[in-house]
Amino acid sequence: MKLSRPSLWILLLVISSLAAWAQKPQEAKGTIRGSMFDQKTGEPVIFSTVYLKDTKYGTTTDINGFYAIPNVPLGTYTLVSSALGYDSVAISVTISKDNQMVNQNLTLNRTPIELKAVEVTASKEEKKTEVQISTIQVTKEEITRLPSVGGEPDIAQYLQVVPGVIFTGDQGGQLYIRGGSPVQTKILMDGLILYNPFHSIGLFSVFETDIIKSVDVYTGGFNAQYGGRASAVLDVTTRDGNKKKFSGKVSGSPFIAKVLLEGPLVKQKENGSSLTYILNSRNSFLDKTSEKLYSYVDSGNLPYAFNDFYGKLSFNAGNGSKISVFGMHHNDRASFQNIADFNWKTLGIGTNYILVPGGSNTILSGTIGYTRYDLEMKEGDNQPRKSSVGGFNINLNFTYFLTAGELNYGINVNGFSTNFEFFNSLGTIVKQDQNTTEIGAFFKFRKVIAKRLVLEPGIRFDYYASLGNISPEPRLGLKLNITDWLRFKAATGFYAQNLISTRTDRDVVDLFTGFLSGPEETLNRPDGDAADHKLQKAFHVVTGIELDIAKTIEVSVEPYYKNFTQLINLNRNKLLVTESDFAIETGKAYGIDFLVKYKYKGLMLWAAYSLAYVDRFDGNQTYNPHYDRRHNVNLVGSYRFGKTQTWEVNVRWNLGSGFPFTRTQSFYEDVSFVDGIGTNYVNQGGTLGIQYEQQLNAGRLPYYHRLDLSAGKTINFNENLALDINLSVSNVYNRDNVFYFDRVSYSRVNQLPILPSLALSFSF
Numbered sequence: 001m002k003l004s005r006p007s008l009w010i011l012l013l014v015i016s017s018l019a020a021w022a023q024k025p026q027e028a029k030g031t032i033r034g035s036m037f038d039q040k041t042g043e044p045v046i047f048s049t050v051y052l053k054d055t056k057y058g059t060t061t062d063i064n065g066f067y068a069i070p071n072v073p074l075g076t077y078t079l080v081s082s083a084l085g086y087d088s089v090a091i092s093v094t095i096s097k098d099n100q101m102v103n104q105n106l107t108l109n110r111t112p113i114e115l116k117a118v119e120v121t122a123s124k125e126e127k128k129t130e131v132q133i134s135t136i137q138v139t140k141e142e143i144t145r146l147p148s149v150g151g152e153p154d155i156a157q158y159l160q161v162v163p164g165v166i167f168t169g170d171q172g173g174q175l176y177i178r179g180g181s182p183v184q185t186k187i188l189m190d191g192l193i194l195y196n197p198f199h200s201i202g203l204f205s206v207f208e209t210d211i212i213k214s215v216d217v218y219t220g221g222f223n224a225q226y227g228g229r230a231s232a233v234l235d236v237t238t239r240d241g242n243k244k245k246f247s248g249k250v251s252g253s254p255f256i257a258k259v260l261l262e263g264p265l266v267k268q269k270e271n272g273s274s275l276t277y278i279l280n281s282r283n284s285f286l287d288k289t290s291e292k293l294y295s296y297v298d299s300g301n302l303p304y305a306f307n308d309f310y311g312k313l314s315f316n317a318g319n320g321s322k323i324s325v326f327g328m329h330h331n332d333r334a335s336f337q338n339i340a341d342f343n344w345k346t347l348g349i350g351t352n353y354i355l356v357p358g359g360s361n362t363i364l365s366g367t368i369g370y371t372r373y374d375l376e377m378k379e380g381d382n383q384p385r386k387s388s389v390g391g392f393n394i395n396l397n398f399t400y401f402l403t404a405g406e407l408n409y410g411i412n413v414n415g416f417s418t419n420f421e422f423f424n425s426l427g428t429i430v431k432q433d434q435n436t437t438e439i440g441a442f443f444k445f446r447k448v449i450a451k452r453l454v455l456e457p458g459i460r461f462d463y464y465a466s467l468g469n470i471s472p473e474p475r476l477g478l479k480l481n482i483t484d485w486l487r488f489k490a491a492t493g494f495y496a497q498n499l500i501s502t503r504t505d506r507d508v509v510d511l512f513t514g515f516l517s518g519p520e521e522t523l524n525r526p527d528g529d530a531a532d533h534k535l536q537k538a539f540h541v542v543t544g545i546e547l548d549i550a551k552t553i554e555v556s557v558e559p560y561y562k563n564f565t566q567l568i569n570l571n572r573n574k575l576l577v578t579e580s581d582f583a584i585e586t587g588k589a590y591g592i593d594f595l596v597k598y599k600y601k602g603l604m605l606w607a608a609y610s611l612a613y614v615d616r617f618d619g620n621q622t623y624n625p626h627y628d629r630r631h632n633v634n635l636v637g638s639y640r641f642g643k644t645q646t647w648e649v650n651v652r653w654n655l656g657s658g659f660p661f662t663r664t665q666s667f668y669e670d671v672s673f674v675d676g677i678g679t680n681y682v683n684q685g686g687t688l689g690i691q692y693e694q695q696l697n698a699g700r701l702p703y704y705h706r707l708d709l710s711a712g713k714t715i716n717f718n719e720n721l722a723l724d725i726n727l728s729v730s731n732v733y734n735r736d737n738v739f740y741f742d743r744v745s746y747s748r749v750n751q752l753p754i755l756p757s758l759a760l761s762f763s764f
Contacts, residue, residue, distance in 0.1 A: 027073060027074075028073070028074050028097070028098035028099075029070075029071045029072055029073055029074070029095070029098065029099075030072055030074065030095035030097070030098070030099060030100035030101065030102060031068060031069065031070045031071070031072065031100070031101050031102065031361055031401070032052075032068075032069045032072055032077075032079065032093055032095070032102045032104060033066070033067060033068035033069065033101070033102070033103060033104075033320070033356075033401075034066075034067060034103050034104040034105040034106060034319075034320065035061075035064070035065045035066050035067070035105050035106070035272065035319075035320045036048060036050065036061050036065045036067065036081060036083070036105070036106045036107075036108060037065065037105065037106070037107050037108070037243075037268075037272065038086075038107075038108060038110070039107050039108060039109045039110070040109075040110060040244065041242045041243060041244055041247075042242065042243025042244050042264075042268040042274060042276075043065075043213075043239055043240065043242075043243070044061070044064055044065020044066075044213075045061060045065050045081075045083050045086065045106075045108055046061055046062065046063055046064070046065055046213065046214060047060055047061060047062075047063075047137070047214075048060060048061050048081065048082065048083035048084075048086075049081070049082040049083070050067045050069065050079065050080070050081050050082075050106070051069075051079075051080055051082070052069065052072065052077040052078065052079060052080070053077065053078040053079075053080050053090070054078075055077065057069050057072055057077075057403075059401075060129075063213065063214055063237050064320065064322070064354060065320075066320045066354075066356070066363070068361065068363075068401040069401075070361050070401045070402060070403055071402075071403040072095055073095070074095050074096060074097070074098075075094070075095060076092060076093070076094040077092070077093055077094075077095075078090050078091070078092055078093075079091045079092070079093045079104060079106075081106045081108060083108055085110060085111055086108040086109065086110055086111055087108060087109045087110075087111055089106050089107070089108055091104060091106070099359075101358065101359055101360075103319055105272050105318065129404070129448050129454060130446070130454065130479075132479070132489070133221050133477060133479070133489040133490065133491045133542050133543075133544050133558070134164070134178075134218055134219040134220040134221045134222070134491065134542050134544075134558060134560065135216065135217070135218055135219075135222075136162050136216075136217040136219070137214065137215070137216055137217075138155065138158060138214065138215035138216075138217065139212075139214055139215075140209055140210070140212050140213075142158065143155055143157075143158045143209050143212070144209070145604055145636075145638040145650060146158055146161065146636060146638070146650055146652055147650040147651060147652045147708040147709055147710035147728055147730075148650070148710050148712075148726055148728055148759070149203045149255075149708055149710075149728055149730045149755075149757070150203065150204075150253050150254070150255030150256060150286075150728060150730070150755070150757045150759065151251070151253040151255065151256075151710075151726040151727075151728055151757050151758065151759020151760075151761075152204065152209070152251070152253065152255060152256050152258075152759065153209050154203060154204050154205055154207070154209055155205050155207050155209065155212065155215055155236070156197075156198055156199075156202060156203060156204055156205040157203060159175065159217065159234075160634070160654065161606065161608060161634040161636055161652065161654070162217055162219070162608070163219075163556075163558070163593035163594065163595045163608045163609075163610050163634075164177060164178045164219040164220075164558075164560070164591075164593045164610055164612075165177050165178075165217070165219065166610075166612075166627055166629045166632060166656070167202060168202065168627070168659070174198065174202075174513065174627070175197075175198065175234070176627040176629075177217075177219050177220075177231055177232035178219050178220050178231065178232065178560055178562060178589055178591070178612070179231065179562050179564075179587075179588075179589020179590075179591075179612065179614040180230065180231020180232055180562070180589070181231075181501055181513075181625070181627065182196070182501060182513055183497075183499055183500065183501035183513070183515060184229055184230045184231035184232065184497065184501075184536075184538075185229060185231055185232040185233065185234060186226060186228060186229035186232070186233045186234070186235075187233075187234045187236075188233070188234070188235045188236060189206075189207065189236045189238070189328070189348075190236070190237060190238055190312075190324070190326055190350065190352055190367070190369075191350065191352050191366075191367030191369065191393075191395055192326075192348050192350045192367065192369040192371055192393065193369075193371055193393050193414070194206070194346065194348070194371060194373075195346070195371070195373040195389055195515060196344060196346065196373055196375070196513075197234070197236075199284075199304070199306045199332050200304050200306070200332050200333075200334035200342055201284070201286065201302070201304040201306075201334075201752075203255075203730075203752075204256070204284075204306070206308050206328070206330045206346065207236050208258070208260070208280045208282065208308065208310060210249055210260050210280070211238045211239060211260070211278060211280050211310060211312075212236065212237075212238060212239070213237045213238055213239040214236075214237050215234070215235070215236050215237075216233070216234075216235040217232075217233075217234055217235075218232055218233040218234075218235070219232050219560075219593075220232060220491075220540045220542050220560050220562060221475075221477065221491030221492060221493060221540045221541075221542035221560070222475075222491075222493075223444050223456060223458045223475050223477055223491075223493070224442035224443065224444045224458030224459055224460040224473065224475050224493075225397070225408060225410070225442055225444065225458075227412060227440045227442065227460050227462050227473070227495075227496075228412075228414065228438060228440070228462065228496075228497050228498070228499070229495065229497050230495045230496060230497045230536050230537065230538040230564065231495070231538065231562065238278075238310070238312060238326070239278070240276050240278065240312065240314040240316065240322075240324065241262035241263055241264070241276035241277045241278035241312070241314065242262045242263050242264065242276065242278075243264050243267065243268035243274040243276050243316070244264065244267060244268060245263060245264070245267075245720075246261075246262075246263035246264075247262055247263060247720070247763075247764060248260050248261040248262060248263075248763070248764055249761060249762065249763045249764070250761070250762050251724075251759060251760065251761035251762070252759065252760060252761075253726075253757050253758065253759035253760070254285065254286065254289040254290075254293050254294075254757050254758075255284060255285065255286050255289075255757060255759075256282055256283070256284050256285065256286075257282065257283055257285060258280065258281065258282030258283070259279075259280070259281050259282075260278075260279070260280045261278070261279045261280075262276065262277065262278040262279070263276065263277065264276050265277060268316075269318070271318035272316065272317070272318035272319075273315075273316060273317050273318045274314075274315070274316050275313075275314070275315050275316075276313075276314050276316070277311070277312065277313050277314075278310075278311070278312045278314075279310075279311045279312075280308070280309070280310045280311075281307070281308070281309050281310075282307065282308050283306075283307040284304060284305055284306045284307065286302045286304050286305075287302060287303055287304055287305045290302040294753070294755060296753065302752070303334055303335040304333075304334050305332075305333045305334070306330070306331060306332040306333065307330075307331050308328075308329075308330050308331075309328065309329045309330075310326070310327070310328045311326065311327050311328075312324055312325070312326040313325045313326070317356075319356050319358070320354065320356040320363070321353075321354055321355050321356045322353065322354050323351065323352075323353040323354075324351060324352050324353070325350075325351045326349070326350060326351070326352075327348065327349040327350075328346070328347070328348045328349075329345075329346070329347055329348075330345060330346040331344075331345045332344050332345065340377060340378065340742075341377065341378045342376075342377050342512070343375070343376050343377075344373065344374060344375040344376070345373075345374050346371065346372070346373050347371070347372045348369065348370065348371040348372070349369060349370055350367060350368060350369025350370065350371075351367070351368050351369070352365070352366065352367040352368075352369075353365065353366055353367075361400055361401045362398055362399065362400045362401075363398075363399050364396070364397070364398055365397045365399070366394070366395050366396040366397060366410075367393065367394070367395045368392070368393075368394050368395075369392065369393055370390070370391070370392045371390060371391070371393075372388070372389070372390030372391075373388065373389050373390060373515070374387075374388040375387045375388065375512070375513075375514065377512040384421075385421065385422050385512050385514060386419075386420070386421045386422075386514075387418075387419070387420050387421075387422075387502070387512075387513075387514030387515050387516070388418070388419045388420075388515075389416060389417070389418045389419075389499075389515040389516075390416060390417060391414065391415045391416025391417055392413075392414070392415050392416075393412065393413070393414045393415075394412065394413040394414075395410065395411075395412050396410050396411050396412075397409075397410035398410055402445070402447065404447065404448040404449075404451075405445060405446045405447035405448055406445065406446055407444075407445040408442075408443070408444050408445065408446075409441075409442060409443040409444070410441070410442060411439070411440065411441045411442075412438075412439070412440040412441075412442075413437070413438070413439050413440075414437070414438045414440075415435070415436070415437045415438075416435075416436060416499075416517075417433075417434065417435045417436075418432060418433070418434050418436075418499075418515055418516045418517045419432070419433050420432045420433075420502070420514050420515070420516040422502055422514060422570070432516045432517070432581070434466065434516070434517045434520075435466070435517075436464065436465060436466035436467075436498060436517045437465040437466070438462060438463070438464050438465070438498060439462070439463045439465070440460060440461065440462040440463070441460070441461050442458065442459070442460040442461075443458060443459055443460075444456060444457065444458025444459070444475070445457065445458075451481065452480060452481050453478065453479070453480055453481075454477075454478060454479040454480075454481075455478050456476070456477040456478065457474075457475070457476050457477075458474075458475045458476070458477075458493075459472070459473065459474045459475065460472075460473040460474075460475065461473070462496060464498050464518075464534075464535065466498075466517060466518075466520060467498065467518055467520060467533075467534040467535065468534075469533045469534055469535055471494075471496040471533075471535055471537070472494075473493060473494040473495060473496060474493065474494060475491070475492070475493030475494070476491065476492055476493065477489075477490070477491040478490055478491075484548075485547065485548040485549070486545075486546070486547055486548075487545070487546040487547075488543075488544070488545060489543070489544045489545075489546065490541075490542065490543045490544070491540070491541075491542045492539075492540060492541045492542070493539075493540055494537065494538070494539055494540075495537065495538045495539075495540065496535045496536065496537045496538075497535065497536050498517055498518045498535060498536070499515060499516075499517065499518070500515070500516050500517070500518055500536070500568050500569070500582075501513050501514065501515060502514040502515075502516065502570050518534050518535065518536070518568055519534065519568065519580070519581070519582045520534070521580065522534070523568070523580060523582055523583065523584045524584065525566070525584050525586075525619075526584060526585065526586060526617055526618060526619035527619070528619075531566065531584055533566070534568075535566065536564070536566055536567050536568055537564070537565045537566050538562055538563060538564045538565065539562070539563045539565060540560070540561070540562050541560070541561045542558060542559070542560040542561075543558065543559055543560075544556065544557060544558035544559075545557045545558075552598055552599055552600045553596065553597070553598050554595075554596070554597045554598075555594075555595070555596050555597075556593075556594070556595040556596075557592065557593070557594055557595075558592065558593045559590075559591070559592040560589075560590065560591060560592070560593070561588070561589075561590045562588065562589040562590065563588055564585075564586060564587040564588065564589070564616075565586060566584055566585075566586065567584065567585045567586065567587055567616070568582050568583070568584055568585075569582065569583055569584075569585050569618070570582060570583070571583040583618060583619070584619075585616050585617060585618045585619075586616070586617050587614070587615055587616040587617065587625075588613075588614070588615055589612070589613070589614045590612075590613055591610060591611050591612035591613055592610075592611050593608070593609070593610045594607075594608065594609045594610075595607070595608045596608075602639055602640035602641055602645050603637075603638070603639050603640075604636075604637070604638040604639075605636070605637050605638075606634070606635070606636035606637075607634070607635055607636075608632075608633070608634045609631075609632070609633050609634075610631070610632040611630070611631060612628070612629065612630065612632070613628070613630070614627070614628040615628070618696075621695065621696060623660075623695065623696035623697050623698075624660045624697050625660070625697065626659055626660055626661060626697060627659060628659070628660055628697075629656050629657055629658075629659060630657045631655070631656065631657040632654075632655070632656045632657070633653075633654065633655040633656070634652070634653070634654050635651075635652070635653045635654075636650075636651070636652045637650065637651045637652075638650045638651075644716075646713060646714040646715070646716065647711075647712070647713055648711065648712045648713075648714075649709075649710075649711045649712075650709070650710045650711075650712075651707070651708070651709050651710075652707070652708045653705070653706070653707045653708075654704070654705060654706055655703065655704070655705040656703065656704040656705070657700075657703055657704075658700040658701035658702050658703055658704070659700070659701050660697035660698070660699065660700055660701075661697055661699050661700075661701060662692050662693055662695075662696050662697050662698070662699065663692070663693040663698060663699040664690060664691070664692065664693070664743050665691045665692060665693045665694075666690075666691040667688060667689065667690060667691070668688075668689045668690075668691060669686040669687075669688070669689065670686045670687050670688065670689030671686040672686065672687075688744060690743065690744070701738055702737075702738065704737045705735055705737075706730075706731050706735055706737065706751075707731070707732040707733055707735075708728070708729065708730050708731070708732065709728065709729045709732055710726060710727065710728035710729070711726070711727050711728075712724060712725060712726040712727070713725045720764060721762075721763070721764050722762075722763045723760065723761070723762050723763075724759075724760070724761040724762075724763070725758075725759075725760060726758070726759045726760075726761070727756070727757070727758055727759075728756070728757050728759070729754065729755070729756045729757075730752060730754070730755040730756075730757075731751075731752055731753060731754045731755060732754060733754070734753055734754040736750045736753075737750060737751040738750060738751070739751040
């Protein structure tokens, strides 16, 4: 195991930070903890402030609504909750003896009218105590503030406006984050690993908005709790069912119909315990409705069909402990004008839990689950591509609450198998069938020092059994609060992964992305020397500035640099069976992201610009990968109005520079020579061969741009019954953005044309 010089520096900083942190002898103290609930539904109130009045002690609730205020001196205090959109609650609590654990749940009522002015919100307080670099926290409320294409708001549409995130478009959407490919982004749903969360029509993900509790997007520099990926993380958490009563939602549009049902099997009791369920099913109809409603599309219909199912059963104890069992099934089918048939499906099942011991400041959480993803693409060349990946993942995490901070540590075990079949650009078949196991352990802590400096060192160790490699990964994050309105932040770290994705140069636009495990044989680096490990590795450095202008404008600027010191790709130049299927590359991704957000009453404005550079070196040439988008602009506006703000108008415009692709140089007759030198090449007919331009991805597709609009009205019949009416128009000025191009038949498929839609949604 060999550490580079930057790795040694980060490891030294981590060890120094840990050594500097020590608890001094204290007077008699105790802990106040509990959970915060919504009075109407029993759902946890997340990321909200809890503090002891007229003291320095306070915290925020976590993703489960749980809070803990440790090391509080003996005495009687007023515990106050502060959550945006809720009435405040004040409760008297007493700590009378050393090490006493006071459990106090909080139940909040929603505010009947919107708050006109909020001096301090939980989110602003959290900015001062969390590093939050390269981090976007998304809630259901924020997702619904974008134009809801097809009348259905979706996280896939929201992610397209996040700085540093590149999407390939509204058809076959793929997610590229700050120079990383989709396989380099770890995607989690309730702790379960997913391999593809986006449907062939890229406007929709497998994550149903109405069941989302929160989404965390880490675009780089993330800390040690996440491993196994070299670029980014997308972590989605779903909510539990309604703990008080049976409820649901039924909606329909020309795009999708869905049904959501939820409720208690055992209603939430006085002590907070409950047993609930939530079921969600949706099915697309665009392939059928488009024949009548969108007959002007070139193909006569839009060939997308998918369905999603998710179910969850949750038991919540009154002290914050809980256990959930959940399952999901996703299916996707697309057929593009007899050019290509593309199909995939996902199956997943798992359980996650949180245990809150009665007399400890430590809580235990974890996940056990299994996921499988199967993918197939058929084209006219009779060279189908197939890929499947699946396996289990087990996570065990511990969180210990400190005064103005917390300590996290845990272990992860992942086991998965890959099966892959592929023809490269030279017509040579590539196959792999492999099993592998990964074991990881991490440690990190966060400490707020003098209310100015937030320090978050961490370290992670991963062992890759099939490769025989151990990867030490020190990481460090910090934030300096210069003033209440100006903050500097930075993060750095080392990252590694085993999983590899595949792409063929014959695709002008990326559609098929297969998965396979890293090769077990030793490969040569681009400089010709043998590689000293078999992993894909990266080093991140991210810096940033947060600026709050008055109470309504937030500005964020983040330069970043990712050095991919070793990447493993398919050997695109393979000619002989004896040659390796894989080749090592290196690469870099760097750029700067700007984000400006304005919020005042019902108006929200969002402007984001990303300047990015991504390159790869394969030993022969330096080239830009197919997702290298130099410029990306997103402008978003949302306005809610009316006496009770039941009217809403949303607009979004996106501009992106063209993606690279490898141009065609010529066509030729390709004779197989199946009989070796005895082949009668004079009389034998060959197949069509393609000669590609020598410089990879030297061409550029046209600029992409699109305008989306939506308007909606909510009709509240009573406290529990509501009808939402949404009118949306996608691609308002009917821009022809290229989606897929068959270079053999010279056939082009564009992304979605102008698509108006009316959606109705009934909540009860």
